Amino acid sequence: MRRRTILDVAERAGVSVGTVSNALNRPEIVAEKTLASIQAAIDELHFVPSAAARQMTGARNPAIGLIVLDIGNPFFAEVYRGVEDVAGEAGYVVVVCSFAGDPAHERRQLRQLEEQRVAGILATRVGKGNSRVYGRMRKTGTPVVMLDQRSASKDQCSVSVDDVAGGRLAGEHLCELGHRRLALVNGPRDWSQCADRRTGFLAAAEAAGAQLLAGADIEAEQMTIDAGEEAARKLLAGEQLPTGIFCANDLLALGVEHALIAAGHRVPEDFAIVGYDDVAFATMAFVPLTSVRQPAYELGRRAAEQLLDEADDEKHKHERVVFAPELVVRASTGAAIDAAPDRSPIRA
């Protein structure tokens, strides 16, 4: 079936194309019965207007891009939910680009978004060599809001969480529990979030006189469960074993925990673990995970709001929102037993 155009509809309804266009966009100015016959024609012909043609005449593309590292990470899925709720409300569609850490892939996706003339972009990370692309987009009028990372300059919006504070929270918690031999399982340090968490963590450790063990300052390439398991094996192979481990996200932490337990160690008795993000699964883990919580959904909402405001409002004011992280203590640091009761025979 040939694709129908507005002209087909006009002919069928016996009116001009202008009138059909009006019926579509400003129905209030066209007469009742004209409207009815046009609607009938549209239905009969299964007409669906072309977004491309509409865009040609100056309309904005009601879509925004969301660039995330990995949508399989529940943290980003939650951020997405916040974005989607705001964008959907405003009639926008969200194009998720999950580039899995590959800068070339990211560049390709960005290019697509740029050609599509999306109304704006939410970036949770700027891959190596791609900051120029973002710069170009902003110059040509496509707003870019930094999500989960603070923008470097004042003339760009960002919604983030204080990662240095988050790292410190984790460090202080472990130190307060008496841990002096620490390990860090981090993600790529060229990602500002990871660098910041590390900074905060090290500061807390130093303040408490604890130290990061040599060889226990791991920088995993991916921030996944698998990478966490591998990191745990590395830790176990070290000369000296840590007792407190801070992981830069919950996926890594879950992997670390799983690998340690599989190797016959106990959590938290042998190793205390702190994760980051407080994803829903942290609660249900084999040993429920202590984690630094970020308000993911809210992060997504605020960022989307800022983006749409910048896209729509001529006199938009840039803003850099910073949320405070929050420590959620669970069994993996032994400081508390989560909702789940102890299952040892003693109590059974």
Added chain:
Amino acid sequence: MRRRTILDVAERAGVSVGTVSNALNRPEIVAEKTLASIQAAIDELHFVPSAAARQMTGARNPAIGLIVLDIGNPFFAEVYRGVEDVAGEAGYVVVVCSFAGDPAHERRQLRQLEEQRVAGILATRVGKGNSRVYGRMRKTGTPVVMLDQRSASKDQCSVSVDDVAGGRLAGEHLCELGHRRLALVNGPRDWSQCADRRTGFLAAAEAAGAQLLAGADIEAEQMTIDAGEEAARKLLAGEQLPTGIFCANDLLALGVEHALIAAGHRVPEDFAIVGYDDVAFATMAFVPLTSVRQPAYELGRRAAEQLLDEADDEKHKHERVVFAPELVVRASTGAAIDAAPDRSPIRA
């Protein structure tokens, strides 16, 4: 900065627009040095061609839509990964629409995709009242491939897993372990996957002489952790308690497990639980989850391949691929202890 057009580039480079277009799309037919000066002009002006204008002239929109219930479900995230890998390879962009079960939202997203003239759509579920929309799309030449559910008619592609078999697997497993009082925590039954899993489960139960307890045939509206917790509370409030529980996905199962344990019950001693999907987190659960595995990534890949084939190949042949599910036994049915060793003091 005003948006630059191909005309600006042409002027700057001192050639005609046609030549610029050629340089962009068929560089092999334009002279070396012309190419160079055009490239220079493009760079200087930060020119990025408009996808809309290109589409106007007949080019296809290199995008495909992926409709999922909830991208926060790791199962769908994994499916997405498969889709993205294939689509990205072919130069397509994937637009994820996670409509969270709201048919109106789904309709809105579909409409957008339709107006955008995407090259095709991957649908993991057809919401109530939206099947006509899909029908219209297919009539106007937009291929729609069913993902994770078998298409009703032979003239449409689908890639699915045999859900009846999956349900049966779960039922047989529980019955073999001696469970006779069963419960089912299902998702919306108007979703074919849920209906099928139930059918298989009931068949297995009947064959083994086991029964689904009255009031233990739960149909949750959402298939989330929260919904699982609520379902567990309902089960506990019933007159008779089941001993074997089958949940239609892992999120529900995780929720059920969590709520049961939080209420002081033991898994698998008091309640054996079987989930569905075998998401990565199932392994790391408080009590690692027995689950019916679906090849999520492969599902996504195959579906995307079919879709692109249908979109590109004139003489495409429809195909209905059905994968077989597979039972993965872990601690939640007590039939095996997963990688994680027993933590009871006896062994410690």
Added chain:
DNA sequence: GCGGCACTATGAAGCGTTTCAAATTCTTGT
């Protein structure tokens, strides 16, 4: 019965590309 007014409908221009037949320029062989 007519001027004036409020509604409605019209149609052509314009948006940024691609395409393709036609025009132009360059090469080559003689």
Added chain:
DNA sequence: ACAAGAATTTGAAACGCTTCATAGTGCCGC
């Protein structure tokens, strides 16, 4: 130096829609 052919470039039409100045219609009160 010239014709023929190859290589390159040109320019206008076409794509489907919105916009807006203009034209048309119908109704009111006098």
